[in-house]
Amino acid sequence: MSALSIPVSAEDHIQGDPAADCTLVEYGDYQCPYCGQAYPIVKKLQKHLGKRLSFVFRNFPLTQLHPWAESAAEVAEFAAANGKFWQMHDLLYENQARFGNALFVELSENLDLLPSQLQAAVTEGTYHARVRADFAGGVRSGVNGTPTFFINGNRHDGSFDFDSLNDAIEQILSQRTHARR
Amino acid sequence: MPNILPAGKTAPEFSLPVTPDQKLSLSELRGKPVILAFYPADWSPVCGDQMALYNEILSEFQKHGAELIGISVDGVWCHEAFAKDRHLHFPLAADFEPKGEVARSYGAYRAEEGVCERALFVIDRNGVIAWSYLSPVAINPGADGILQALENLPK
Numbered sequence: 001m002s003a004l005s006i007p008v009s010a011e012d013h014i015q016g017d018p019a020a021d022c023t024l025v026e027y028g029d030y031q032c033p034y035c036g037q038a039y040p041i042v043k044k045l046q047k048h049l050g051k052r053l054s055f056v057f058r059n060f061p062l063t064q065l066h067p068w069a070e071s072a073a074e075v076a077e078f079a080a081a082n083g084k085f086w087q088m089h090d091l092l093y094e095n096q097a098r099f100g101n102a103l104f105v106e107l108s109e110n111l112d113l114l115p116s117q118l119q120a121a122v123t124e125g126t127y128h129a130r131v132r133a134d135f136a137g138g139v140r141s142g143v144n145g146t147p148t149f150f151i152n153g154n155r156h157d158g159s160f161d162f163d164s165l166n167d168a169i170e171q172i173l174s175q176r177t178h179a180r181r
Numbered sequence: 182m183p184n185i186l187p188a189g190k191t192a193p194e195f196s197l198p199v200t201p202d203q204k205l206s207l208s209e210l211r212g213k214p215v216i217l218a219f220y221p222a223d224w225s226p227v228c229g230d231q232m233a234l235y236n237e238i239l240s241e242f243q244k245h246g247a248e249l250i251g252i253s254v255d256g257v258w259c260h261e262a263f264a265k266d267r268h269l270h271f272p273l274a275a276d277f278e279p280k281g282e283v284a285r286s287y288g289a290y291r292a293e294e295g296v297c298e299r300a301l302f303v304i305d306r307n308g309v310i311a312w313s314y315l316s317p318v319a320i321n322p323g324a325d326g327i328l329q330a331l332e333n334l335p336k
Contacts, residue, residue, distance in 0.1 A: 002323060002325060005325075062233060062234075062237055063237065064233065064236050064237060064267065064268040064269075064270075065233055065267065065268070135237075136241070139238050139241060139323070139324050139325065139328065140325055140328065141325065142322075142323035142324075142325040142326075143234075143323060144231070144234060144320075144321035144322065144323035144324075145230060145231075145233075145234060145321055157320055
């Protein structure tokens with residue numbers, strides 16, 4: 001079974017308590033339609049599992065298939081540098097159909113980020129290395145397409161519908177509960 | 182499940198079309214590590230499929246001086262359309278006639294379905310199999326095993 005080679009750390013974008021019993025890591029591509037399908041499913045899991053789950057997003061842009069994937073990843077990292085990663089992450093997935101520079105500028109303005117700074121960051125590739133490092137780590141962990149999920153470090157090879165992910169997570173959580181007894 | 186050729190065996194020689202008017206022989210690549218990726222079919226209906234993934238990480242393979250060849254039983258025109266659509270930058274070999282002969286020689290043919298297994302081989306500079314892996318056909322094996330095998334090759 002393929003396992004996460006880069007442990008979750010403070011370098012990651014993480015929602016929820018890092019010490020939660022279960023950590024779900026997604027390697028995703030903002031322009032991938034399947035990641036777009038997974039986006040509301042993850043939201044639903046977070047709502048359903050509450051404090052028992054933390055969620056980490058890492059970049060895996062398939063640039064040969066999706067011409068805006070790399071830029072979108074850099075836009076999200078730019079927002080992260082300004083403390084607004086998750087807002088941008090969500091806006092990108094909610095506006096997949098309109099990808100392009102005009103949208104990226106519009107979303108930045110919505111989040112009170114300066115489009116001039118965004119343009120400079122994308123032109124200079126300020127966040128390129130971060131995105132590539134995520135990608136390389138994903139490859140070493142056995143990421144095999146997008147989205148790829150890891151549940152407490154192990155690749156989830158089942159489907160990414162709500163029930164399949166939730167069952168896999170519940171299984172981990174029940175093992176944890178038993179271990180404490 | 183068939184038994185694919187294991188590490189230590191000499192990789193069977195082949196010469197297969199990679200374009201409508203070009204063939205590629207394994208022996209032409211002697212002196213370089215070669216990655217053979219047998220896969221069931223072009224046009225699998227997911228993005229980020231196995232070939233698209235390898236395309237994204239070609240530079241990682243190239244750091245090891247390795248050549249990647251994808252092999253399925255699809256014909257050259259099918260391969261050409263698929264490679265063009267997915268912007269693939271590595272050759273796809275057509276194990277089309279006699280159908281699946283090369284895949285059979287590596288133990289990587291699914292006779293019932295008439296397609297290749299999802300099987301990976303890393304061949305060293307001397308033409309000997311250094312690592313092989315048979316993936317469940319529905320599961321894209323990713324690239325971590327290939328990279329590990331390339332790293333383990335003697336320099």
